[in-house]
Amino acid sequence: MKVSLFVYGTLRHGESNFTYMKEASCIAEQARTSGKLYDTGEGYPAMTAESGAVYGELYVLDKENLERIHELEGYFAENHQNNLFDLKEVTVMTDTGEFHALTYVMNESRTNGMKQIESGDWKEYLFASELPEETLYFAYGSCMDTERFKLAGVDHHFSEVIGAGKTERYSVKFTISVHDGGRADLVEEHGGAEGILYRVSKEAVEYLYVREGVGTGMYRPAFIGVKVNGREYKQCLTFTVIDKKEEFRPPGHYSSEILKGAEGRLSPEYVKQIKRYMDELPEM
Missing domain, CATH: 3.10.490.10 (Gamma-glutamyl cyclotransferase-like)
Structure with a gap:
């Protein structure tokens, strides 16, 4: 079974964990969804389900691949108390239309004290920082x-x-x-x-x-x-x-x-x- 996944951080093309996406098919390199983006200070960003825009990429992959990404993202199960990120279905906008996809979001309470990435773009944020x-x-x-x-x-x-x-x-x-x-x-x-x-x-x-x-x-x-x-x-x-x-x-x-x-x-x-x-x- 295939699933659609919106990625916005280290899973993006050229980023540190892109190897997890090697078997996935890229639907859109220029994609966005509603939310806010934060720098966790741990080398990866966190998205919250708020108003705003978060930029990333849209992929289609199989469920086995998704299970491996769950481990990377610290996702155990829906509403699990040990989840670092939750899995949420979102609407993703691309240059050719809208899609529904899964993505990883962090509870807003966890982002207290984190720096918001105003551009909503992790890749650009790293580039412009230095x-x-x-x-x-x-x-x-x-x-x-x-x-x-x-x-x-x-x-x-x-x-x-x-x-x-x-x-x-x-x-x-x-x-x-x-x-x-x-x-x-x-x-x-x-x-x-x-x-x-x-x-x-x-x-x-x-x-x-x-x-x-x-x-x-x-x-x-x-x-x-x-x-x-x-x-x-x-x-x-x-x-x-x-x-x-x-x-x-x-x-x-x-x-x-x-x-x-x-x-x-x-x-x-x-x-x-x-x-x-x-x-x-x-x-x-």
Whole structure:
């Protein structure tokens, strides 16, 4: 029998206990559910069933695999007095729809004194707590073009280009709008998005957090796999829209940045595809 499981901490891809998920099938890398996230101080987070958003991944696995994860999570049985975590069914939101899944939650009383993770994202929390000296960054929108980097005086932080990359799990859409039209978003719907993979400094990451409006809730950091010339690069930083809305055509200056950054670097077929897609979107 198969079950769906939402994971948000050390069971996530690339984290310390991901080996438990090796036989599971990933339904969504970008998933979220309602709750609050806390740092236990023991090297793993705890989620409580409260209002808020917790980000993670959605998997399908067999019951035998789930039993092994129960042991890891300190779950014995429903309402067992020795449970570290309880097992709860939750609604999980993904870019392609809603799912029902199990997840591990901690009683709110146990989280007293723990630090709340405001972003709701354990992976991002670890990353931002101590930014590495170098980070792989995947740009799929206006950041493929370097003109605004130069105007901001940060172009030297984006000088190391790994190459043109592709991520099969994602598509480029325009799900967020400002006063003059849509802006690019990376949506997990298996469309084969292309972009530029950079190796950047932590100063570049700090700049990107501001430019992408992370602090204002426009975009959030995400970590994905990207292929460049047949080689897969894992855990590449990118940014995805939090509150995805109806798509609108981007303004001319913004679409020009995308095309300027894409032409001669991404595949000609993809450049034609993204240009056509932008042109066919409705105006605001």
